[in-house]
Amino acid sequence: MNKTDLINNIAEKSGLTKKDVETVLNGFxxxxxxxxxxxDKVQLIGFGTFETRKxxxxxxxxPQNGTTISIPESVIPAFKAGNKLKEAVK
Incomplete structure (x- = not known):
């Protein structure tokens, strides 16, 4: 499912217009x-938590020539699924 499919599905189920759903989704x-x-982290109880990890x-x-390179530390986005989401996917 891509973003357009998600917008279409939410619009059908909610009765909102696609434009309104797209505005809300983009805002989120x-x-x-x-x-x-x-x-900061964003915690949606039951769904999951968006956070950053070092x-x-x-x-x-x-891989092209086999020389060693130094990869610097970085901060990456991460998602940890909540219990309700885990149960729904089982």
Missing amino acids: LGEVTDALSSG RNGRTGRN
Whole structure:
């Protein structure tokens, strides 16, 4: 399912227009992005938690020539599923 499919499905089930659903979805995504970029986490009870995790720096290899390279530490977005979501997917 892509974003357009999601918008269409929500619009059908909710009775809202596709434009309204798209506005709400874009607003939600923007708020999650803003929260994660400022170091906060977004917790939706039963669904899951969006958060950032620190990935330590490490040494890797260039697959083309085999030389070692230094991979710097980074911060990555992560999602941890909640219990209700886990149960629904079983």
